Amino acid sequence: MAALLEVDALSIQFGGVKAVQDVSFSVPAGAIYAVIGPNGAGKTTLFNLITGLYTPTSGEIRLEGQAIQGKPPHELARLGMARTFQNLQICLNMTALENVMVGAHLRLDRNLIKAALRWPALSRRERELRQEAAECMAYAGLEDFLEARADAMPYGALKRLEIARALAAKPRLLFLDEPAAGLNPKETQEVAELVRKIATHGVTVVLIEHDMKMVMSLADRILVLDYGKKLAEGSAAEVRANPDVIAAYLGAHA
Amino acid sequence: MLAQFLQFLFSGITVGATYALAALGFTLIYNASQVINFAQGEFIMLGGMLTVFFLASGLPLPFAVILAIVLPAIVGLLIEKFAIEPAKGAETVSLIIITIGAALVIRGLIQVWLGKGTHALPPFSGNEPIHVLGATLLPQSLWVLGVSALVMVALWFFFNRTLFGKAMLATSYNRLAADLVGIDTKHVLTVSFALSGALGALGGILIAPITFTSYDVGIMLGLKGFVAAVVGGLGNGLGAVVGGLLVGIIEALAAGYLSSAYKDAVPFLLILLILFFMPRGLFGAKVTERV
Amino acid sequence: MIAFFRRRHGGLVIVALILALLPLFFQNAYHYDLAIRIAINAVIVLGLNLLIGFAGQISLGHAGFLGIGAYASAILPSHYGWPPLLAMMAGATCAALLAALVARPIFRLKGHYLAMATLGLGVILAIAFKNEASLTGGPDGMAVVPLSLFGYELSGEKKWYALMAVLLLFSLWASTNLIDSPFGRALRALHGSEVAAQVAGVHIVRYKVAIFVLSAVFASLMGSLTAHYVGFVTPNVADFLHSIELVTMVVVGGMASVYGSLVGAALLTALPQALARFEGWETVAFGAILMLFMIFLPRGIVPTLAARFEKGKE
Numbered sequence: 001m002a003a004l005l006e007v008d009a010l011s012i013q014f015g016g017v018k019a020v021q022d023v024s025f026s027v028p029a030g031a032i033y034a035v036i037g038p039n040g041a042g043k044t045t046l047f048n049l050i051t052g053l054y055t056p057t058s059g060e061i062r063l064e065g066q067a068i069q070g071k072p073p074h075e076l077a078r079l080g081m082a083r084t085f086q087n088l089q090i091c092l093n094m095t096a097l098e099n100v101m102v103g104a105h106l107r108l109d110r111n112l113i114k115a116a117l118r119w120p121a122l123s124r125r126e127r128e129l130r131q132e133a134a135e136c137m138a139y140a141g142l143e144d145f146l147e148a149r150a151d152a153m154p155y156g157a158l159k160r161l162e163i164a165r166a167l168a169a170k171p172r173l174l175f176l177d178e179p180a181a182g183l184n185p186k187e188t189q190e191v192a193e194l195v196r197k198i199a200t201h202g203v204t205v206v207l208i209e210h211d212m213k214m215v216m217s218l219a220d221r222i223l224v225l226d227y228g229k230k231l232a233e234g235s236a237a238e239v240r241a242n243p244d245v246i247a248a249y250l251g252a253h254a
Numbered sequence: 255m256l257a258q259f260l261q262f263l264f265s266g267i268t269v270g271a272t273y274a275l276a277a278l279g280f281t282l283i284y285n286a287s288q289v290i291n292f293a294q295g296e297f298i299m300l301g302g303m304l305t306v307f308f309l310a311s312g313l314p315l316p317f318a319v320i321l322a323i324v325l326p327a328i329v330g331l332l333i334e335k336f337a338i339e340p341a342k343g344a345e346t347v348s349l350i351i352i353t354i355g356a357a358l359v360i361r362g363l364i365q366v367w368l369g370k371g372t373h374a375l376p377p378f379s380g381n382e383p384i385h386v387l388g389a390t391l392l393p394q395s396l397w398v399l400g401v402s403a404l405v406m407v408a409l410w411f412f413f414n415r416t417l418f419g420k421a422m423l424a425t426s427y428n429r430l431a432a433d434l435v436g437i438d439t440k441h442v443l444t445v446s447f448a449l450s451g452a453l454g455a456l457g458g459i460l461i462a463p464i465t466f467t468s469y470d471v472g473i474m475l476g477l478k479g480f481v482a483a484v485v486g487g488l489g490n491g492l493g494a495v496v497g498g499l500l501v502g503i504i505e506a507l508a509a510g511y512l513s514s515a516y517k518d519a520v521p522f523l524l525i526l527l528i529l530f531f532m533p534r535g536l537f538g539a540k541v542t543e544r545v
Numbered sequence: 546m547i548a549f550f551r552r553r554h555g556g557l558v559i560v561a562l563i564l565a566l567l568p569l570f571f572q573n574a575y576h577y578d579l580a581i582r583i584a585i586n587a588v589i590v591l592g593l594n595l596l597i598g599f600a601g602q603i604s605l606g607h608a609g610f611l612g613i614g615a616y617a618s619a620i621l622p623s624h625y626g627w628p629p630l631l632a633m634m635a636g637a638t639c640a641a642l643l644a645a646l647v648a649r650p651i652f653r654l655k656g657h658y659l660a661m662a663t664l665g666l667g668v669i670l671a672i673a674f675k676n677e678a679s680l681t682g683g684p685d686g687m688a689v690v691p692l693s694l695f696g697y698e699l700s701g702e703k704k705w706y707a708l709m710a711v712l713l714l715f716s717l718w719a720s721t722n723l724i725d726s727p728f729g730r731a732l733r734a735l736h737g738s739e740v741a742a743q744v745a746g747v748h749i750v751r752y753k754v755a756i757f758v759l760s761a762v763f764a765s766l767m768g769s770l771t772a773h774y775v776g777f778v779t780p781n782v783a784d785f786l787h788s789i790e791l792v793t794m795v796v797v798g799g800m801a802s803v804y805g806s807l808v809g810a811a812l813l814t815a816l817p818q819a820l821a822r823f824e825g826w827e828t829v830a831f832g833a834i835l836m837l838f839m840i841f842l843p844r845g846i847v848p849t850l851a852a853r854f855e856k857g858k859e
């Protein structure tokens with residue numbers, strides 16, 4: 001499989017904290033790629049770097065061979081990246097459906113004047129989009145919340161809403177930051193199935209997750225971070241057998 | 255030539271010291287609560303106007319001054335207790351609007367109570383100018399500079415050498431952590447507001463004999479104090495002082511050499527330039543916003 | 546009733562009806578005058594609400610843009626013989642350019658800095674209007690020629706009322722459309738979560754600049770109309786306090802509420818008239834209203850009432 005995303009010697013430092021240090025890995029197209037590591041290991045920071053929210057201190061990030069580090073998030077979105085957030089970034093001033101519609105932003109006519117004058121073509125597209133967004137929500141298991149306001153939804157539903165919004169962008173590469181955090185076992189199981197479903201539809205998924213059962217059952221490859229550094233990388237079996245990982249991470253849980 | 259330059263410099267440093275005090279007030283509150291108190295200027299106005307009032311009602315200067323510092327401090331405390339605290343967790347925009355509301359209330363009340371007139375405070379110690387290299391320096395300027403310097407030293411001592419000052423600093427670095435180690439952060443917030451009320455008022459009292467005072471001087475002075483705080487790097491104490499002096503000096507030089515009519519526009523032009531070219535100010539640290 | 550309101554343009558129909566019927570109740574020129582000034586303010590506040598309420602960005606200098614429009618309409622026709630309509634366009638263009646120029650660097654910054662920068666801009670403009678006496682007449686202000694459109698002179702309360710009623714309806718319609726479009730959603734999204742908007746592909750600075758420029762244009766055009774309507778302009782139009790008044794209207798009526806803008810403008814345009822007898826208390830009242838609303842009714846009148854109705858129905 002060709003690498004869709006390659007990360008090369010990536011580092012970032014905040015004041016004295018080296019949150020990500022010299023991390024390299026590559027994500028094959030079509031894979032489910034998991035990033036694991038203890039709290040504060042730098043997993044979210046890694047996502048923030050790749051999706052353009054942070055600018056790396058050094059290192060390179062390539063999408064299909066093209067260097068993308070330092071590009072702003074809205075440009076990266078154009079290249080087919082989408083993500084969810086660990087600490088929910090839902091627009092609570094909007095309805096659930098509108099949140100999902102925001103995900104489709106780049107696929108719409110965003111002209112201000114046409115919008116103000118209620119251009120017929122724009123209104124038509126808007127009606128289609130509502131339909132599409134509703135389908136995205138149903139796909140993510142949110143059919144009960146089609147009419148809901150975002151600020152009236154339970155936590156578990158908001159987690160899925162993050163995913164629905166990301167899917168509305170029709171991404172090639174999807175980053176999920178702890179999609180199952182705070183969910184009960186049944187919900188976790190459902191999210192795991194959703195992730196698998198997304199991957200079978202051809203979307204490459206990079207997943208941060210603490211739930212080992214979920215990671216081991218889903219991931220084609222796993223990257224283990226510890227204190228900002230790469231501790232191990234490989235298939236689930238390789239990582240599980242790696243003595244460093246057992247000592248530093250799994251060992252603590254076993 | 256030199257005499258003229260010195261003259262501008264003196265007047266710049268003098269008003270600059272007032273801006274610095276106001277900027278310190280902004281900084282205190284900002285560090286304690288991330289709120290920009292748009293009512294800061296009204297403390298300056300209160301200082302001047304209350305002193306005028308108490309003097310006129312027959313109190314001796316020292317008492318008048320003390321009252322004119324204590325009352326604005328209480329006003330600051332009240333604003334915090336009754337306007338900022340109840341709105342906890344509101345958006346920045348809302349907090350800005352609340353403090354603007356407080357400013358209008360203070361200003362309006364003073365206008366109703368003491369009228370729209372312009373008042374001068376007598377200088378604290380005579381009006382006999384001192385001659386320095388051909389330029390003149392008012393004794394009141396020495397008062398402004400001397401007292402401001404004293405206050406700044408006292409503040410430095412307070413924040414670096416006293417337990418409560420250190421607690422306040424700790425709160426500004428990390429509120430949650432401060433809470434966890436047992437610092438009463440709510441109390442810190444209240445004290446910050448009271449302290450900046452007092453600082454603003456002090457500046458207003460010191461400068462009133464030179465620039466006159468009226469119910470509506472607060473807006474401009476407060477805004478310039480804010481400009482000073484931003485020039486220095488919002489949240490930085492030393493920056494506030496340097497920023498204040500800088501704004502005062504640049505304003506005085508521009509008024510002298512370029513155009514006195516646009517004197518009041520100078521700080522705002524300065525702030526636009528600063529925000530465009532060095533948005534963290536002179537002493538602000540680089541931070542990556544957490545996501 | 547509420548369902549009707551919620552159908553996209555139900556509210557618009559009601560406002561149109563009210564605007565059409567109101568003159569039946571007007572007894573004198575003063576009533577017309579008040580209605581006209583409410584309508585003018587409502588349009589400005591609509592623009593400002595798009596910026597503050599929907600996009601979550603503050604402007605404390607919007608009266609400056611009002612001043613640009615007002616003085617363009619005052620100066621260009623009387624000093625240089627421009628037709629009023631052209632002068633109005635020139636003012637709006639000027640406001641748009643200025644807004645775009647300062648907005649680009651400023652909107653990379655957040656909250657307080659934005660407040661400060663817009664405020665600074667307003668203050669500078671006000672000072673300029675006061676000082677350039679040869680052009681603006683200085684603090685005493687200057688007279689403005691009556692508004693004539695294609696040779697037809699607009700004078701008298703009734704004609705002005707009709708013009709403003711139409712403009713107000715159009716602005717309400719356009720704002721409602723805008724909010725429910727991809728553009729408007731992007732604005733609301735960046736208010737809700739900047740990072741979420743960014744990763745969804747929203748170029749947030751560009752959107753903030755666009756809405757700032759748009760609201761500046763609203764203000765400038767209305768500044769021009771005010772100048773023509775009143776027939777006189779003083780530097781007070783650009784005053785800091787006037788900017789605050791406009792923000793108060795947004796807050797009281799309801800942030801992120803189109804019809805709230807209308808209600809806020811109506812209440813706070815009428816209020817100073819009611820308070821005029823109490824010299825000085827006006828300022829106190831404005832300040833107190835701002836604080837009380839932000840603390841006790843932060844969403845403003847219309848959204849709070851709407852939420853209440855919604856609850857009542859369930």
Ligand SMILES: Nc1ncnc2c1ncn2[C@@H]1O[C@H](COP(=O)(O)OP(=O)(O)OP(=O)(O)O)[C@@H](O)[C@H]1O
Nearest residue numbers: 014019038039040041042043044045046542543544
């Ligand atoms: N913007 C920032 N400024 C300063 N420090 C930061 C910033 N973002 C992250 N850090 C620091 O970087 C380190 C890594 O944080 P990160 O959020 O990436 O951890 P994580 O692996 O996602 O942990 P968790 O499992 O708890 O989500 C932490 O020490 C954190 O405090």
Ligand SMILES: [Mg+2]
Nearest residue numbers: 043044045086
């Ligand atoms: Mg994380």
